[in-house]
Amino acid sequence: MDLGHVLHLLIPSWNSVAILALFFAYLAIAGSILPGKVVPGATLPDGSRLYYRCNGLLSLLLLVGLLGFGAKMDFVSLTAISDRGFELLSTTFLFSVLVTLVLYAAGCKSSNRGSSLKPHVTGNLLHDWWFGIQLNPQFMGIDLKFFFVRAGMMGWLFINLSVLARSIQDGTLSQSMILFQLFCALYILDYFFHEEYMTSTWDIIAERLGFMLVFGDLVWIPFTFSIQGWWLLSNKVELGTAAVVANCLTFLIGYTVFRGANKQKHVFKKNPKAPIWGRPVRVIGGKLLASGYWGIARHCNYLGDLLLALSFSLPCGISSPVPYFYPIYLLILLIWRERRDEARCAEKYKKSGQNTANLSHGEYCLMFIKLPDSGLCKRIIKFNCSGPHALLFVL
Numbered sequence: 001m002d003l004g005h006v007l008h009l010l011i012p013s014w015n016s017v018a019i020l021a022l023f024f025a026y027l028a029i030a031g032s033i034l035p036g037k038v039v040p041g042a043t044l045p046d047g048s049r050l051y052y053r054c055n056g057l058l059s060l061l062l063l064v065g066l067l068g069f070g071a072k073m074d075f076v077s078l079t080a081i082s083d084r085g086f087e088l089l090s091t092t093f094l095f096s097v098l099v100t101l102v103l104y105a106a107g108c109k110s111s112n113r114g115s116s117l118k119p120h121v122t123g124n125l126l127h128d129w130w131f132g133i134q135l136n137p138q139f140m141g142i143d144l145k146f147f148f149v150r151a152g153m154m155g156w157l158f159i160n161l162s163v164l165a166r167s168i169q170d171g172t173l174s175q176s177m178i179l180f181q182l183f184c185a186l187y188i189l190d191y192f193f194h195e196e197y198m199t200s201t202w203d204i205i206a207e208r209l210g211f212m213l214v215f216g217d218l219v220w221i222p223f224t225f226s227i228q229g230w231w232l233l234s235n236k237v238e239l240g241t242a243a244v245v246a247n248c249l250t251f252l253i254g255y256t257v258f259r260g261a262n263k264q265k266h267v268f269k270k271n272p273k274a275p276i277w278g279r280p281v282r283v284i285g286g287k288l289l290a291s292g293y294w295g296i297a298r299h300c301n302y303l304g305d306l307l308l309a310l311s312f313s314l315p316c317g318i319s320s321p322v323p324y325f326y327p328i329y330l331l332i333l334l335i336w337r338e339r340r341d342e343a344r345c346a347e348k349y350k351k352s353g354q355n356t357a358n359l360s361h362g363e364y365c366l367m368f369i370k371l372p373d374s375g376l377c378k379r380i381i382k383f384n385c386s387g388p389h390a391l392l393f394v395l
Contacts, residue, residue: 009086012094016087019080020095023158027151028142030059039196042205042269050136050143052199056150057192060157067158079169081162085230089223096218100129100211103144107133132210145209148217149198155222157188163229176237176315179244180228183251183311190259197266228316228323237317251311258304261293265301299341302334 036055043049070076081088107128108121122128137144164181167173191198198204207213239247267274268281268289275281276292284290293300309327316323 006086010090011087012091013084013087015080016084016091019084019088020091023155024151026063027059027147027154028140030062031055031142031147031150034058034062037196039199041199052143052146052196054195054199056154056195057189059150060154060189060192063154064161078165079162081159082166082233083162085159085223089219092219092223093215096211096215100132100214103137103209103214104129104133106137110134128210130211132208132213135206135208137209145204145207145213146198148209148214149203150195152217152221153188153191155218156225157185159222159226160184160229163226163233167233170233172233172236174232174236175239175244176317177229177232179239179247179315180232180312183308183315184225184229186251187255187308187312190255194259194263197262200266200269224329225312225326227325228313231316231320231323235316235320237315237319239315239317243314247311247314250307250314254304254307254309254311256304257293257300258308261299261301261304264292264294265289299334299338302338306330306334 031053034055036053036058039052039054041050041052067076067078071078077083104125110133121133160181164173164177167177203213264276268276272283272287273281279291281289282291282295297303306327309330313323313327321328
């Protein structure tokens with residue numbers, strides 16, 4: 001496939017615009033009228049609090065049912081997305097640019113400085129457009145930040161399902177494709193089953209809505225996290241029994257650690273006195289959780305996330321680095337995010353006299369290694385000195 005052909009495929013069409021518009025319209029309507037648990041968000045810096053209707057799982061299952069019925073009646077094609085993948089990519093990208101320009105203009109004009117919509121203008125156009133101006137902009141009563149992340153996660157699943165339909169139609173369905181589809185579907189369904197946990201994440205609480213978040217939600221998540229499926233369409237991989245078992249174990253361990261750590265964090269934020277693993281919760285500085293998974297390492301959830309990402313790519317074998325784009329990207333992202341989190345925690349808790357990188361009573365140790373031909377030392381492992389557990393924490 002030459003560059004000219006790829007550029008031709010990237011030209012948006014009215015079909016791709018219609019697919020995207022119908023998808024957003026459905027999400028807006030379903031999100032507003034379907035029943036769901038109403039969850040209070042975290043208290044924002046200005047003291048206000050937003051409420052979120054967590055009906056994403058019901059919205060997703062209903063849409064899957066509607067599309068399945070439509071396909072049976074020949075109203076829709078299950079391969080419509082995979083047939084127009086490049087068109088949808090460019091259309092969604094252009095939409096992300098357009099909507100963030102509108103958000104930038106609205107933020108500059110906003111005079112509501114006493115609520116969660118308080119604008120944060122630096123005067124640097126590129127900076128403000130990229131990082132956003134408003135914290136929780138809304139449109140017709142819809143919280144756009146929550147809406148876009150829901151759209152991205154659902155979009156990821158529907159791209160995968162359309163690729164699966166194409167694989168079945170082409171007669172190329174393989175064990176590797178089934179494993180990839182199964183792991184991704186379980187992960188996404190679990191996300192929506194625990195959708196309320198999203199309301200206490202940093203992205204929802206503190207990140208302003210600009211191009212970085214909108215592009216990440218609508219373009220990056222669905223179109224790059226599905227690369228493995230696209231790759232398997234044209235590359236047949238045969239997995240042995242041992243490889244399948246190892247892949248399943250990687251997914252199960254990753255899921256257990258990822259979901260367990262995030263659940264503990266969410267429950268702690270909602271009820272700081274709730275016991276963890278049957279024991280009284282331990283905190284540092286009154287707010288920093290140091291029990292359960294968070295007493296083993298500061299970011300066990302990152303380890304779980306990396307194992308999950310790896311399990312999505314392992315069905316593709318090791319003949320090409322292309323299917324490993326997601327775990328490689330995620331590793332880089334999480335290292336950067338860990339550095340940011342450590343710096344933020346150090347600043348936040350410095351007044352309490354606590355060192356978040358070295359918890360009290362010598363419970364956590366640091367191991368250093370001298371790099372070759374360098375006088376530098378790099379922290380590579382943080383582990384519990386009083387127990388048998390050691391965990392790779394920072395590369």
